[in-house]
Amino acid sequence: MTSAEQLALLGGAPAIEQPLPHEIWPPPADEAELSELAGQRNTDISIKGNSGPIGRLEADFLAFLDGGARFAVTFNSGTSALLAAYFALGVREGVDVVGPALTYHAALSPVFALRGDVVLADIDPDTRGLDPTALQAALTERTKVITVVHQWGHPCDMDAILRIAERHGLRVLEDCSHAHGSRYKGRPVGTFGDAAVFSLQANKAVYAGEGGILVTSDSQVHDRATLLGHYRDRSRDTVLDEDLRAHWVTGFGLKLRMSPFNAIVARHALAAFPARKEARHRCLRHFGERLGDVTYLEPVHTADHVDMGAWYGYKPLYRPQALGGVPRSVLIEALRAEGMEVGAPSGPRLSTLPLYARPDNPLFPGTPKKGVTPETGSHAEHAEHVEQHALSLPTFTNWPEDTKLIDQYAEAFRKIGRHREALVRYAADPSR
Template sequence: MTTLPLASGRDVPEVKTPHPHEPWPPKATDRELGRLAEQRNLDLAIRGNDGPIVELEQLFRQRFTPSMRHSIAFNSGTSALLAAYMALQVGEGDEVIAPVLTYHAAVSPATALGAVVRFADIDLQTRGMDPDHLEELIGPRTKAIVIVHHWGHAADMTRIMNIADRHGVAVIEDCSHAHGSAFEGTPVGSFGKVAVFSLQANKAVFAGEGGVLATDDQEVADRAILAGHYRDRALRDVAAADLHAYWESGFGFKLRMSPFNAIVGIESLRAFDELAGGRQAALSYMNDRLAETGLLDPLDVPNAEWMGAWYGFKPLPSHSVRTRVERSTLVRMLQDEGVEVDAPSGRMLVRLPLFAGRTPWRRPGDNSTRRPTEDEIASTFPVAHLVESNALSLPTFYRWPHDRFVIDEYLRAFSKVALAIESGRIPNDEPRADRASLPRDGQSHGR
């Protein structure tokens, strides 16, 4: 590909800072390494919620869900979501409503339990579930609504909770992207019947693998414990007499967190506020200046502090850019300028084999499970289709003010590429081999 020259005539990339521009996760501290070594000789497998397990649960609840009385650690966010569905007794004949553009683990445990999933379009500003589409989909068989606070943006919880309460349907908040995020000042994870956070390695609070379930409902807590814990913890913590009878076996699964993961999570949590502050400063700076470049539309962020750790930065090209150039070409042009960018890796769930052809994707009354055509997908989920087809995935800078220099390089690269597109200097050949890359958030979706 021919690199477009700068105004000075120099034929060099605009971004000269070496990759990666978002090195993650941060290196372990001496304290973390010391605690891991000490735990190795103390206890390899904690069976209850003692030691670092209970420490993590308490610290996590205090920081992120102070209004919830219960927090329960699991070996992954997906396991915590499975426990949430089991705690709400989701099963055969039930329906669950989920956003169509998110990570599959938000809803795949419900499918594993035999429930039918109905997909809702997303809102362009929040990237979360569209309340209007939710209202169309909810029906007498709806057992749960799973809300994903996608990329750190809080969904519209006022409208969603009004709909759910009016129909008597439980809400699960998937906060895996949204540690520390808030909706109009109230922490996410505080609205629904149950909330789940992932601690997978790329999350803002990470444990390598892990998850935390939070709830204020004692029966939900009892069932969640039995979904993944048995014997010691179930014997001590399950309150309801009929459920306590299951203490020896739980509900048949072992989904406990390792004490080593808990220690990593504790140390990550202790560093969270500094990380979140850095991301808010860095990404607000970049977002506020996007409009100047003419290439990308700024994200709709009412208050940077409500974004928590701002897990992902996924802007759309401006309308004029989208009408002139394919995303793949735009990505190649930006990569040629040294920008660490690609298309987000996640597809609409209605496309995945796990759901396609076996899940009704239209509104209630039309239970056809045939695979939808591309035109039907675009007309049923117009906003998700727009985002899926056009969004870009950029680094979530967090080392402020250190990262200001590379962000300024990005902004100059955006302006340069926008000018090239407007001038008609658009390459139409294949990307150079040394610029090829995998989707940059391919590993970061994990629960």
């Protein structure tokens, strides 16, 4: 057997030639972005209301959502924007928020800062987001808010979720941090709920470095969210409710505002997004086609009625039974030896994290949590399955430059399949 035909793990030549890293994000700034940043430095480095680049970013983002929301408010992070959204939607002590069992922790963790409780429900195995049937079963008499996370860019089943919310008089918060540009039946995500939040952190398709933006069409949500993180000029000029506007000098005591430099970066990323989205779609469609005959992978499911938008990560599922029961950790080891940038997704089920699992709220010592989490045993079987079987691969963005690299990735997967028995023997050897 030639070196090229052996697994690299066992001394063969790697299938992938290009050195790591393969996903370099965010892209470098162009001259226009750098020039605007430099100009802002010499014009004004303070934050004054929603003037200048902050106001322009908010207007641009509303246009990005096809005018599907009336208001946009920037924050210094997506987590801060989520905190403001939960506060504005009425989360407080005695309130339950139902959200998905498997997602990034910050989608729900701000609830604890407001003394609310989190109830976890299983995910839909196709959308990877909140499962409507599990959501219905998780509702309590204390439930006031449903948090929908469009996980990895795939929109949730919004028709079913909104029906449940309407039937029970519940508010809906969309976390769109993975889903810039995603659409459900032609409509942008972020325009379905009572409020929506988009993270603009550096790994996102639309990025500010650090930042977040809250959008809503509800003036009360806008006013309360604004006052939580903004004071003086911004609150005086934009809060509509007269009684709430009385707090304009102080807001509600916090300062969670975005820097104008971050707003400039985000505006340039937003302007570049349509071309980058199209390139990602071309790359990942090609990747999916090339992986079609790899029997030990379950391809990423994309429903016909959705647009994946930013495609936040490519996450197929591993079928260990099709590879002789080799553990996922050994498969990842073998793929990395072939030169692949691959791992397991970093976010575990929330019920395994101390912030969610322990009985007391750590922000308020001695305060027991009152929410229930039916996300145990069979109630979270889909979340557990995805957690244990998903692979995390690069979100290729450069088309057609990445075609050769994508083809080499596909060949690495096939090579592993051709040498299934050798990998099974390696996995069974305790001395490896």
